[in-house]
Amino acid sequence: MEILIFIGAALVLLLAFILIRALFFRPYPMKEIPPFAVEVDRDRAVQNLTRMIRCKTVSYLDTSLEAEGEFEKFRALLRECYPLVHQYCQFQRIGRTGLLYHWPGKSSEKPTVYMAHYDVVPAEEEAWEQPPFAGIIKDGFLWGRGTLDTKGTLCAILEGAEYLLAQGFVPANDIYLSFSGDEETNGASASDIVDYLAANGITPHMVLDEGGAIVQGAVPGVQEKCALVGTGEKGKLHLRFTVKSKGGHASSPPPRTPIGILARAVCAVENKPFRFHMAGPAREMFDILGRHAGFGLKLVFANLKLFGSLLNLATKKMGGEFNALVRTTVAFTKMKASDTVNVFPAAASVEADVRMMEGDTKDSVIAALKQ
Ligand SMILES: [Zn+2]
Structure with a gap:
């Protein structure tokens, strides 16, 4: 019984902590800048x-x-x-x-x-x-x-x-x-x-x-127009996955074709996104812009550490810009195989454009993809 009361009290405290943090998560004061005309022809x-x-x-x-x-x-x-x-x-x-x-x-x-x-x-x-x-x-x-x-x-x-x-x-x-x-x-x-x-x-x-633009809707729940100034850039890596085969005629295919093997590799990579990780500039952006979100999302932005795993799941599902802010991404963009429908290619390949988060390197990305 006592343990239940203890757990209950801890939950209430946690909830109160989350709520209070969200309540005090107010926009930073902004300097009023009087409108000025830009002289331009x-x-x-x-x-x-x-x-x-x-x-x-x-x-x-x-x-x-x-x-x-x-x-x-x-x-x-x-x-x-x-x-x-x-x-x-x-x-x-x-x-x-x-x-x-x-x-x-x-x-x-x-x-x-x-x-x-x-x-x-x-x-x-x-x-x-x-x-x-x-x-x-x-x-x-x-x-x-x-x-x-x-x-x-x-x-x-x-x-x-x-x-x-x-x-x-x-x-x-x-x-x-x-x-x-x-x-x-x-x-x-x-x-x-x-x-x-x-x-x-x-x-x-x-x-x-x-880098950056005046955008609307870049941060979920924030309706206002935001001027995003890019202060960091993700690393870039081009990767090619190749499967070689002996070639041959399509009338007597092997159990797994080069394209079949590549397709499984592509799905395996897409099914296992890189780890969720919020770098300094992204954290700062959510701290500034998250304060302009509706209360529901403020609960999340004010307590990013607590809601990390929730955000991890949501961004994995959503993909897009928000997801790109919080992890290394792999985008398969190019495929090459046979030019003829009834002939196996000697090699089939797919290429991916990888954008690396702070902390990831060429070697760490390749090692993770090989797993
Ligand atoms: Zn450009």
Whole structure:
């Protein structure tokens, strides 16, 4: 009897603890920022971005598939649209597609680097409501591949620089504008620029690159629009799973075909997600945004440690962005086997795009997948 009373009392205490934590889980005070107008020639900026979208700068791992002329057209467009930037900044091409502008400030100490990339991933044109490379403006929106990722920011950086140069503005510290045209294929241009900066003793004080957006619904239960600033990035790994066979004719198949073996491997990996782990930046995000959620979810966000296993289950089921925040993920994206339906391939393969959480390494991921 006594033990029951003891358990009951402990449960009540735990419940009270959870409730009180949720009750005091209130939004952090936010500084009121009076609205201010950004001076910009809107029509010109829109027109320039539209022209950028019309350059079909699609990057491929197999660079022979790239339309080099489109990349050249894009670079020529920058010279045409931003004459002051090209007049006042020292410009150089670095690596295969890198563009580096040095905008001298009053001091060369503590330079800032603004980054963007001008290549885009391929677009399945039939699936688009508007053609992806036509730069169509409809209902106040500019449609096109690269508007967000990241010709939009590249355009904004250059519009800002061109505008300020026209005002005679000289930055307090040096500014570098660093653009690449092979980001989507993990090309070397950005790291070539890093090498150049390092070799010349230039140590950035701050680097601002793509990542994050103004989003709604990224954190469950939070209705308000949130400006997410990406402060961390997951590691990236490409893996190929291959099954070799003797080949042969489809009329007399073995009990397990290479594709059958691969399919089982893919299911096995998908059925065993990586461990639930909340890294520093994700924890911080839930602490800040979770305070804006409804009370039910506040109970969870205020007591993340207690509800860890519940979140683990929920995110496994949900997948998507929330899940990607709390574990290493494996996405199977590519398959290759026979080109002919009645012949076995000599080898069949699937490829996966792995995004690694802090703490995971190439070796630890491969070891876990082998299990
Ligand atoms: Zn991007």
